[in-house]
């Protein structure tokens with residue numbers, strides 16, 4: 323027998339301590355560190371001889387606490403990276419302990435059925451039809467968006483599954499707004515469609531996809547002999563938090579026989595809230611939907627979800643024959659035959675446990691609370707003479723200041739001072755050729771006093 327020496331009980335105690343203390347008390351938001359510093363530190367790990375496990379633990383702890391942007395901090399007002407619920411951390415550990423192989427249903431019946439149960443509940447909240455549904459967990463929104471393009475291609479052009487894009491006499495075209503997520507740039511490259519197949523639709527004054535412009539582009543492409551096949555509407559634009567007019571896009575897709583995909587990576591969680599649900603109207607008409615569980619459901623990375631109302635096209639896109647795999651059963655969905663990944667970890671457990679433990683009402687409250695904090699920040703900005711440049715019910719605020727518009731201060735200067743102080747993190751985006759700040763509340767642990775503290779800091783830094 324091969325035995326490994328390690329003081330596992332002590333290490334597990336330390337792990338528990340670290341989970342709780344980091345959760346309650348994360349360190350400074352922004353690190354001050356260079357790559358050189360970290361690389362020098364890592365030279366101690368030459369992997370030549372074994373190192374004491376507790377010492378390894380401590381070194382990792384030191385690096386992670388001091389040299390990362392702490393996205394779980396209540397004053398990380400950044401990208402769509404929330405603080406995970408404690409349940410998620412526990413679920414991750416359990417998934418690691420059992421390490422079920424999800425690829426074959428017959429290897430992991432319990433884990434696969436837990437995921438199916440969870441996904442079908444979310445699909446029901448979105449309003450998708452359960453009888454023809456295919457759904458799976460993904461590494462994140464990018465993989466879910468990639469799945470959507472693959473299934474849309476299989477649905478609209480079945481011949482390409484045998485002959486590839488050579489089968490087509492007309493060039494397939496995808497439409498997405500100028501503010502859509504850049505994962506689509508990668509996806510059109512990876513699928514062989516090419517960047518020229520991604521038509522960029524302008525946004526209107528409210529930063530939502532301009533559906534009239536979309537209509538004109540589709541007609542232009544048709545007249546030029548190209549083949550429009552897919553439109554991406556975004557619910558929760560990464561830069562601005564805006565929601566494209568999903569119902570109007572759905573109508574247009576029906577009129578022109580186009581696949582309608584909704585990228586709701588962050589804002590999809592809003593389907594839990596009765597007050598926010600109307601802002602997503604139209605999502606229930608989607609042919610496919612992306613939602614990230616590791617964004618607004620406050621779970622650990624990586625956990626995306628992909629849904630499509632066309633299970634048959636989904637099966638066509640991903641089905642393969644592999645003699646070394648266990649035989650598949652007819653009445654169940656087999657992940658390796660219906661998704662992009664093969665061996666895969668138990669991604670869905672954390673969403674299952676969070677839903678079970680909190681109940682849907684509390685998830686709704688958690689999201690609505692963050693929206694109210696966003697509204698509070700808008701109020702504070704206006705009181706203090708700042709200028710808000712986007713409109714959305716969701717807690718993403720793009721703003722600037724008269725001193726920046728007049729050229730006596732700059733967004734980059736303010737941000738570099740903010741990062742040097744290390745107490746909060748916001749970012750910047752360029753909208754209509756103007757660089758502005760981007761602040762997002764995406765952490766249920768953030769409070770009104772965290773918002774006040776950011777406001778004071780910004781007032782001080784702009785002077």
Ligand SMILES: *Cc1c(COP(=O)(O)O)cnc(C)c1O
Pocket residue numbers: 402461462463464465467503505556557558559560585586587588614626
């Ligand atoms: C975050 C995001 C993505 C990418 O998702 P990952 O989970 O990072 O792969 C795609 N679309 C939108 C709108 C997003 O906000």
